Amino acid sequence: MSTPANNGPKSAFNTFNLVAGAILLVGLVLTVLRFTQGIGPVTNLDDNNPWGIWIGFDLLCGVALAAGGYTTSAACYIFGLKRFHSAVRPAILTAFLGYALVVFALQYDLGRPWRLPYPIFVSQGTTSLLFEVGLCVMLYLTVLFVEFTPAMFEWLGWKKIRKVVMKLTLVLTIFGVVLSTLHQSSLGALYTIAPSKLHPLWYSPYMPLYFFVSSIAAGMSMVIFEGSMSHKKLHRMMDEEYLKHHDGVVFGFGKAAALVLFGYFFIKVMGVAYDNNWHYLTSGYGLLFLTEILGFVALPCFLYGVGVRDRNLGLIKKASIITVLGIVFNRFNVSMVAFNYHLPASERYFPSMIEIGISVFIVTLGVVIFRFITTRMPIFFEHPDYKGDH
Amino acid sequence: MLRRTFLGMLGATCVGASLPAGAEAAGKEFKGYPGSKGVLFDATRCIGCRKCEAACNKVNKLPAPEKSFDDLAVLDTKRRTDAKTHTVVNKYGTPEHPVFRKSQCNHCLEPACASACFVKAFKKLPNGAVVYDESVCVGCRYCMVACPFEIPTYEYDEPLTPRVMKCDMCAPRQAKGQLPGCVAECPKEALVFGTRDELIKIARERIRRNPDRYVDHLYGEDEMGGTSWLYLSGVPFNEIGMREDLGTKSAPELTAGALAAVPMVAGLWPVLLGGIYAVSKRNSKVADEERKEAVENAIAKASAEAEKTLSEALEKADVANKRQIEVEVKKAVEEALKPAEEEEAENSEKEES
Ligand code: SF4
Ligand code: SF4
Numbered sequence: 001m002s003t004p005a006n007n008g009p010k011s012a013f014n015t016f017n018l019v020a021g022a023i024l025l026v027g028l029v030l031t032v033l034r035f036t037q038g039i040g041p042v043t044n045l046d047d048n049n050p051w052g053i054w055i056g057f058d059l060l061c062g063v064a065l066a067a068g069g070y071t072t073s074a075a076c077y078i079f080g081l082k083r084f085h086s087a088v089r090p091a092i093l094t095a096f097l098g099y100a101l102v103v104f105a106l107q108y109d110l111g112r113p114w115r116l117p118y119p120i121f122v123s124q125g126t127t128s129l130l131f132e133v134g135l136c137v138m139l140y141l142t143v144l145f146v147e148f149t150p151a152m153f154e155w156l157g158w159k160k161i162r163k164v165v166m167k168l169t170l171v172l173t174i175f176g177v178v179l180s181t182l183h184q185s186s187l188g189a190l191y192t193i194a195p196s197k198l199h200p201l202w203y204s205p206y207m208p209l210y211f212f213v214s215s216i217a218a219g220m221s222m223v224i225f226e227g228s229m230s231h232k233k234l235h236r237m238m239d240e241e242y243l244k245h246h247d248g249v250v251f252g253f254g255k256a257a258a259l260v261l262f263g264y265f266f267i268k269v270m271g272v273a274y275d276n277n278w279h280y281l282t283s284g285y286g287l288l289f290l291t292e293i294l295g296f297v298a299l300p301c302f303l304y305g306v307g308v309r310d311r312n313l314g315l316i317k318k319a320s321i322i323t324v325l326g327i328v329f330n331r332f333n334v335s336m337v338a339f340n341y342h343l344p345a346s347e348r349y350f351p352s353m354i355e356i357g358i359s360v361f362i363v364t365l366g367v368v369i370f371r372f373i374t375t376r377m378p379i380f381f382e383h384p385d386y387k388g389d390h
Numbered sequence: 391m392l393r394r395t396f397l398g399m400l401g402a403t404c405v406g407a408s409l410p411a412g413a414e415a416a417g418k419e420f421k422g423y424p425g426s427k428g429v430l431f432d433a434t435r436c437i438g439c440r441k442c443e444a445a446c447n448k449v450n451k452l453p454a455p456e457k458s459f460d461d462l463a464v465l466d467t468k469r470r471t472d473a474k475t476h477t478v479v480n481k482y483g484t485p486e487h488p489v490f491r492k493s494q495c496n497h498c499l500e501p502a503c504a505s506a507c508f509v510k511a512f513k514k515l516p517n518g519a520v521v522y523d524e525s526v527c528v529g530c531r532y533c534m535v536a537c538p539f540e541i542p543t544y545e546y547d548e549p550l551t552p553r554v555m556k557c558d559m560c561a562p563r564q565a566k567g568q569l570p571g572c573v574a575e576c577p578k579e580a581l582v583f584g585t586r587d588e589l590i591k592i593a594r595e596r597i598r599r600n601p602d603r604y605v606d607h608l609y610g611e612d613e614m615g616g617t618s619w620l621y622l623s624g625v626p627f628n629e630i631g632m633r634e635d636l637g638t639k640s641a642p643e644l645t646a647g648a649l650a651a652v653p654m655v656a657g658l659w660p661v662l663l664g665g666i667y668a669v670s671k672r673n674s675k676v677a678d679e680e681r682k683e684a685v686e687n688a689i690a691k692a693s694a695e696a697e698k699t700l701s702e703a704l705e706k707a708d709v710a711n712k713r714q715i716e717v718e719v720k721k722a723v724e725e726a727l728k729p730a731e732e733e734e735a736e737n738s739e740k741e742e743s
Contacts, residue, residue, distance in 0.1 A: 035549065036549060037549055038546060038547050038548055038549035038550075038552065039546050039552070040546030040547040040548075041547065043546075045546065046546070047470060047471070047472055047473075047534065047540070047542075047543040047544060048470070048540060050531035050532075050534035050535055050544065051531065051535055074663070077667070078663050078666055078667045078670065079666060079667075079670050080667070080670030080671060080673065080674055082674075109530075110528055110529050110530055111527070111528065111529015111530075111531070111544070111545075111548075111552040112527065112528055112529045112550075112551070112552070113528075113529075115509075115526075115527075115528040115529075116528060118509050118526055118528055119508040119509045119528065122509065122526060123509040123510050123511075123526045124509075124510070125507050125508040125509050125510040125511075127504075127505045127642065127645075127649070128505065128506050128507055128508040128532070129506075129645055129648060129649070130506065130508040130530060130532045131508035132649075132652060134508060170667065174659075174660050174663045174664065174667075175660075177659065177663055178655065178656060178659045178660055178663075181655050181659055182652060182655055182656065185648070185651070185655075186648065189645065189648035189649075190532070190535075191535075192644050192645055192647075192648055193502055193505070193506055193535075193536045193641050193644050193645050194502075194535055194536060194538065195636075195637065195644065196538045196633055196635065196636050196637075197535070197538070205647060208648050208651065342633075
């Protein structure tokens with residue numbers, strides 16, 4: 001296999017570029033609309049529903065799905081599972097882009113986005129869980145950036161500084177895990193302040209734990225899912241080292257995800273038992289809840305287990321897709337569907353087309369940047385100058 | 391108690407997160423500033439005239455409403471506070487027996503909005519009012535998510551300088567010794583202004599004197615840790631749109647657990663992870679060493695064997711050599727002895743002849 005650098009798509013006018021280009025163009029128009037007209041005219045948000053899809057999807061799902069960064073680097077560097085090594089760079093890159101886009105997306109939702117540094121530099125509201133989220137996300141974004149730089153330095157050929165950064169790997173990884181633990185769980189804790197607004201099946205004092213544990217499953221599933229996506233689309237960028245370990249990573253994470261999902265299922269059921277909420281299970285919300293934990297937790301847990309036992313890659317990949325969808329489903333339920341459940345239907349929220357459009361725009365932006373970087377920098381392959389040097 | 395003391399306590403709630411006991415104390419023992427003011431609303435006296443709404447609009451210089459405040463038909467649809475309206479009166483009950491209820495910020499003793507805001511834009515003042523400072527607000531609207539009474543509202547149509555809007559219990563008027571606008575205008579004394587402690591006494595007295603007129607509950611005394619606004623009603627509170635399932639825990643109590651976990655995670659996680667790292671590193675080191683040892687053993691074994699074969703070969707060679715020498719010696723001796731023997735034979739032959 002030749003060095004895979006710089007043999008990107010042949011023509012700039014392939015389908016992907018055309019579709020992505022169109023979405024980005026529309027996104028720009030919507031952006032102008034948002035920042036000239038204000039939040040009101042472009043969203044369906046109102047006084048009863050201050051948080052919509054920009055928080056429910058862009059923030060909550062974005063952060064959960066970017067959890068592959070800390071799970072993979074922890075597996076590799078802290079737990080010493082060296083076979084995950086080839087998966088670290090793609091995972092770190094995804095996490096970094098994910099978080100960067102979360103912060104970017106937040107600009108749309110905030111009333112005065114340019115004041116985003118205020119909670120840290122101007123007036124610290126330390127009693128707020130949102131403060132903790134903000135602080136951790138800021139620090140973690142920095143950590144992820146530093147963790148990502150070796151790939152960039154290799155691309156640029158800056159050997160010395162690369163070496164310095166490589167020395168920090170373990171410290172950065174531990175720091176990253178601590179920060180992730182804190183803000184992943186704090187996102188769940190955000191909702192502990194509103195017991196009267198979130199349906200009892202989802203409200204629990206254990207919400208921080210739920211969010212944290214499910215983020216691990218989400219992170220691993222994203223690594224599997226994304227790995228197989230990239231496998232299809234970016235195969236030419238992968239070296240033998242990456243390809244050799246790919247299946248091992250999938251099986252390893254498949255097994256771990258099965259265990260984590262099992263634990264998650266268990267604590268979710270305990271939560272219902274603890275608050276004695278069984279009677280809600282027969283209501284409409286109960287059906288939703290059961291769908292969530294049977295269809296999107298128990299099922300993928302089972303599929304992962306069988307997939308690992310039978311060494312069935314296809315099944316594991318299916319399980320990863322279900323898990324990813326399940327996390328999105330769960331975050332949507334917490335932030336939008338089961339939130340404000342006490343309000344009459346007429347006062348409930350449903351996102352406007354523009355809100356959805358901007359979310360699509362941001363996801364597309366992420367994919368485009370991911371492609372740009374992976375077709376240039378040593379992400380899926382080891383840079384020839386640094387082979388085996390880790 | 392001074393404002394500073396309260397902020398100190400708020401601080402203690404978070405710093406004290408490292409000492410859960412401290413958080414607990416701040417959460418449980420704070421029962422409002424002594425002598426802080428409040429308002430008692432009596433739903434059995436309110437006639438739904440909307441004079442309070444008009445007064446609020448005037449003293450806060452809010453934009454004129456679409457329909458004038460004299461238009462009582464407005465009461466037929468349920469309304470909530472919004473960016474242009476800090477208080478609304480809604481109509482409940484049956485057409486024959488309507489019950490009116492005014493709503494506005496309840497000025498919680500431990501406000502959810504204040505504990506949720508990540509830039510401290512909300513403050514509970516010693517006089518009881520919860521006030522908002524737009525100069526630091528980022529517009530995240532978490533305060534709106536947090537408020538159990540659905541009070542803070544937002545200027546969604548403002549592209550550059552949106553503010554959170556809510557009743558401030560006329561803090562500026564109070565500072566000048568004036569009554570809150572709505573209280574001053576109420577023609578039926580459905581609103582009473584005073585220190586919270588006094589109001590609780592008045593309310594209890596009313597219930598005691600007219601047990602048939604009132605339900606035996608003073609709303610706001612304990613709800614969400616207590617509020618500066620208090621409510622009396624002749625019908626169950628959930629019939630006039632007030633939630634009775636809010637519980638008595640204040641917002642800081644609800645989030646204390648999560649906040650208390652922060653220093654634990656920050657303190658314990660690195661140690662645990664470091665430990666795991668050490669173990670896994672040791673494992674791989676041990677594995678490495680074992681591998682090395684095995685290789686050494688193999689080499690040692692191999693060389694020992696080689697030596698053995700060598701020495702055996704040498705030994706064998708030795709034996710062969712020896713034999714050869716012996717043979718040679720024998721041969722030499724035999725050869726040396728031959729002439730002598732021949733001589734002897736010759737001699738004996740001579741002797742015999
Ligand atoms: S009623 Fe809502 S806005 Fe008013 S002080 Fe309480 S939490 Fe804050
Ligand atoms: S919207 Fe403003 S006042 Fe409300 S929590 Fe956010 S920063 Fe604080």
